[in-house]
Amino acid sequence: MECAGKGRGNRCIGPARRRCGRCGAVAYCSASHQLLHWSDHKDECERLEEQMKHVDVLNDFPFTFSEESTVQVCEKQESRCSFLSKRGVHRVGMWMYECCCGLSVASFDCASTGRSTDEGWNLPSILCPCSEPSFQISKHLCSWKNYFDWRSIPLHSPVALLLHWPLTIYYATQVAGLRSFNSKISDKLCIHYLGPEKELLQLSVFGELLALFPGVKVDIELIGPEIPQHRNGEMINLCSYAHCADTDCICKSSSENFSSSTGMIKSSAVTLRLHKGFYHDRYGDIAKDSVPHLIIAPNAGIAAYSSWLSTIELIREINVPAVFSDYCEEACHLAASCISTITGHPPKLPIQLNPFRQPMVVEDSALFLPCYSNCFLFGM
Structure with a gap:
């Protein structure tokens, strides 16, 4: 530190x-x-x-490895690398960018060229959601325990380290008041997803939205400066779940997980589109074909980047619910102050702990306060 x-x-x-x-x-x-x-x-x-x-609350997860991934990593008795190595997923596939040495292997730009990386779970089927759930959700999921019980995944599985991306989207629709099991707003959900970074190498994990939003066509526009220029405008269909490591699993017989094109898009329940640039610069063109029901900005860092000023002003003008997340409560507090200064009003959605935050602490954070990816939520 x-x-x-x-x-x-x-x-x-x-x-x-x-x-x-x-x-x-x-x-x-x-x-x-x-x-x-x-x-x-x-x-x-x-x-x-x-x-x-509230440190104990932040570190409270239902997993068998919770102390290892929280307290022990904080105290440097463990590292993200050693945690992943013990589970056989260090520097492979979607797990490549979950530790510092993985980040040094290749840049996002180079690694994303031609999708050379394995986009599966690299785990046996019993440890990951690689196929349809046995039954649809009957009530809102509100904890990792709820989710793991529903998907029949044991609590020693590390998949929550990647699933926090789609589960945070799912939870954001709840706190924004968009989804109700008694009254569906429509059979289509359009989300503008701001500032993706390492998610760009973990896109197949968003296939879990097929299970989280059954019967709903989910369109996600991913917009941000970190998107490589050669991927600008890319369209991706998620037709099935991320594959497991078992060669004889049913997930291997399902349709291809990814298909990309610059032309017509196949029919799919989940579609991703990539747009390079800042949201306030790209919104006009994107909104011609995709008006959002919800804007999501994971780990936004609003107080750290001046480019957010124009984006916050735009979000205020278009009057669409927006949910932001950040690594700790202090970062959210600073962001909320910025939003209040720009808009003249405090965020409509107060700062709150995300039950689907990533269950592994960030190494070498700027504070002794534990930091987690997608830790707290707040919104306009």
Whole structure:
């Protein structure tokens, strides 16, 4: 962890081991850097102190590996690499970008060329959702335990590390008030998905939306600057679920999981389209064919990027429900302040914990507060 006072006064004299005595969320290399940083930290200290009281709630998952993927990774007794290695999925297929060494293997741009990577689960069928569920959802799923029971997956399976993407979409439609089992708004759901990054190498995991939205045609427009130029305009049909590693599984006899084209799209329950650029620049063209029911921005980092200003103004103008997520409550608080400044109103959807956050803590985060991908939700 970096010294919170880095760049102030003299250079850091060593590791950041001196934690704030009140909140315990930030650390410093020396007393002098702590004093220099106080003018900034004093406004956030009480807030961070309150957030630190809920660490146990953040780390609360139903999985048999929960302590290993939360506390032990935080305390560097384990790493994401060692966790994945123990389960035979380190640096393979969709798991490639779940650790730091995987990120260094190849850039998103190079790895996505020609879909050279294996897009299956690389797990036996008993550990992953590679085929139709045995029965449709009869009530809203509200926890990982609900989901794993429904899909008959054992709680030692690591698939939630990837399934947090489609499950967060599913949950976002609930908190935005779009989906009801008693009253379906339509047989089509159009989502504008902002700022995808490593999801671009995990797209087959979105095949799980086939089960989460039965009988609904789901169209997702993925828009962001990280989309490679050669994939701009690409259309992808998800006709089945991501495949397991068993050679004789029924999932191998189903239709191909991916088909891409620049022409006509085949009939499919889930369609993805990729658009390079910022949402406020691309919206006009995209909306000609795809008016959203919902806007989703995972791990948005609104307070960190000035480009969000124009996008927030656009979302206010088009008046479509928008759900954002971020890695920790503090990031959401800063984002909510930005939204209030831009729009003149606080977010309509208050900051809340996402039950479908990724169940593995982010390594080397900027705070001692545990951070998880898609950890908290809030929205306009």
